Amino acid sequence: MRRTSNREFLRGRLLSGKVLGGKLPRLGLFAWLGVGCFICGAGFLALILSKSLVFYVAPSEVVAGTARAGVVGGRAIRLGGLVVADSVKTTTDGVIFAVADLPSRSTSPTNRTTNLAVVAPSATTLTVRYAGVLPPLFAEGEEVIVEGRLEHKATQKIFIADSVFSRHDEEYRPVSRTTPRQSLYQKPYQTPEKQNP
Amino acid sequence: MSETLPPPKLVLLSLRLAPWLLAATLALGGVASLASLLFSPADWRQGETVRILYVHVSAAWMSLFCWLVLAGAGVAVLWRRCIFSAAVFEATAWAGFWFTALALITGSIWGRAIWGLWWAWDARLVSELILLFLYLGALSLPAALENRFAGIRAASILALVGLVHLPIIKFSVVWWISLHQTSSVFARGESRLPNEFFAPLLLMALTYLLLYGTLVCLRTPVAYQRFLATPLVALPSATALPPVAPPSAAADDGDNS
Numbered sequence: 001m002r003r004t005s006n007r008e009f010l011r012g013r014l015l016s017g018k019v020l021g022g023k024l025p026r027l028g029l030f031a032w033l034g035v036g037c038f039i040c041g042a043g044f045l046a047l048i049l050s051k052s053l054v055f056y057v058a059p060s061e062v063v064a065g066t067a068r069a070g071v072v073g074g075r076a077i078r079l080g081g082l083v084v085a086d087s088v089k090t091t092t093d094g095v096i097f098a099v100a101d102l103p104s105r106s107t108s109p110t111n112r113t114t115n116l117a118v119v120a121p122s123a124t125t126l127t128v129r130y131a132g133v134l135p136p137l138f139a140e141g142e143e144v145i146v147e148g149r150l151e152h153k154a155t156q157k158i159f160i161a162d163s164v165f166s167r168h169d170e171e172y173r174p175v176s177r178t179t180p181r182q183s184l185y186q187k188p189y190q191t192p193e194k195q196n197p
Numbered sequence: 198m199s200e201t202l203p204p205p206k207l208v209l210l211s212l213r214l215a216p217w218l219l220a221a222t223l224a225l226g227g228v229a230s231l232a233s234l235l236f237s238p239a240d241w242r243q244g245e246t247v248r249i250l251y252v253h254v255s256a257a258w259m260s261l262f263c264w265l266v267l268a269g270a271g272v273a274v275l276w277r278r279c280i281f282s283a284a285v286f287e288a289t290a291w292a293g294f295w296f297t298a299l300a301l302i303t304g305s306i307w308g309r310a311i312w313g314l315w316w317a318w319d320a321r322l323v324s325e326l327i328l329l330f331l332y333l334g335a336l337s338l339p340a341a342l343e344n345r346f347a348g349i350r351a352a353s354i355l356a357l358v359g360l361v362h363l364p365i366i367k368f369s370v371v372w373w374i375s376l377h378q379t380s381s382v383f384a385r386g387e388s389r390l391p392n393e394f395f396a397p398l399l400l401m402a403l404t405y406l407l408l409y410g411t412l413v414c415l416r417t418p419v420a421y422q423r424f425l426a427t428p429l430v431a432l433p434s435a436t437a438l439p440p441v442a443p444p445s446a447a448a449d450d451g452d453n454s
């Protein structure tokens with residue numbers, strides 16, 4: 001007689017409906033559900049508590065050296081923030097701009113429409129240098145994601161970017177109804193050079 | 198066995214509804230397309246790219262909605278052992294899979310245009326991708342087990358456990374620092390999506406809902422027929438069963454003529 005392997009036995013059980021078929025007791029079913037929910041919930045809680053699901057870190061965290069997440073690989077860091085007003089300059093080494101922390105996610109929606117106004121003059125900013133093509137949405141007062149590494153030059157910390165991406169917030173507005181106050185800070189897209197005449 | 202056969206009236210009803218739903222989908226789809234392409238203004242920052250919003254957000258909403266329906270059908274399958282619900286389950290899983298895929302593809306195109314990235318390992322993007330895999334699981338479980346109805350029961354458990362994932366997708370952009378923006382329509386305070394954008398989105402979402410109805414009405418009778426053709430009591434042999442039995446056999450089993 002042929003010996004039945006564990007796998008074949010399990011397959012037989014599955015096929016005959018003894019595991020998930022008709023003969024599963026009702027309590028067993030809810031136990032299954034309970035175990036599934038428990039595993040999902042526990043894993044999910046662990047994810048929340050570990051806060052490991054962070055796509056980018058703030059400039060102030062990078063400057064202070066407290067950024068534990070956001071490491072892309074090796075020394076590379078993913079930085080996210082606001083492009084500071086009047087900070088974009090084009091040099092022979094590429095474009096240079098300052099990035100400030102995003103306004104807190106807990107701030108009221110009205111604060112979020114005037115991103116640039118939220119950046120206080122005393123706020124920690126990080127200078128970024130990037131030689132490459134900027135994304136279409138790149139502008140002062142817009143959210144930006146920068147991948148690269150921090151370098152110390154004398155007393156200054158400068159962030160050398162390998163790539164720059166945009167982040168789009170949840171604000172939609174028809175071109176025709178852009179209010180003058182916002183257009184002061186956030187112009188419809190122009191090339192970065194033109195924004196600092 | 199305590200299988201309760203629902204009246205085949207439901208199957209006949211869905212067959213009768215299908216052409217009307219299809220016509221309604223095409224009509225509303227035409228209006229929604231015109232609204233999205235002509236009526237909708239350009240966005241102040243995104244320009245014309247904003248039009249991807251209508252296909253993307255609707256598809257993403259439907260991907261969540263289909264899983265809710267899946268869970269509802271799953272309860273009926275597990276509790277009442279309802280074959281019609283099993284057929285609805287299968288049809289919904291297919292629709293949900295394609296809506297999720299559409300949300301991911303359109304999102305990828307939008308991301309390339311706006312972020313400069315086709316893909317990122319972002320909380321929202323990854324959780325939506327996991328939903329795609331969950332749909333794949335719900336689709337492949339019935340096919341993996343020899344007894345199709347037992348497979349649907351297994352998939353129903355997956356659908357119920359998978360409910361946990363829906364709030365994770367929905368709030369992934371709130372709980373974690375993500376690349377994907379937070380919701381504009383359900384934002385705190387006022388909506389961040391002006392009516393000029395919201396109206397075409399609503400039309401498109403309704404079109405998708407009708408499309409879902411059409412797909413379910415077209416596929417459910419086929420799936421129902423197949424469940425009847427498949428013996429509800431598992432066979433001990435591992436030989437593959439014919440996918441669809443002759444109509445006479447189905448008519449005998451389910452009084453569905």
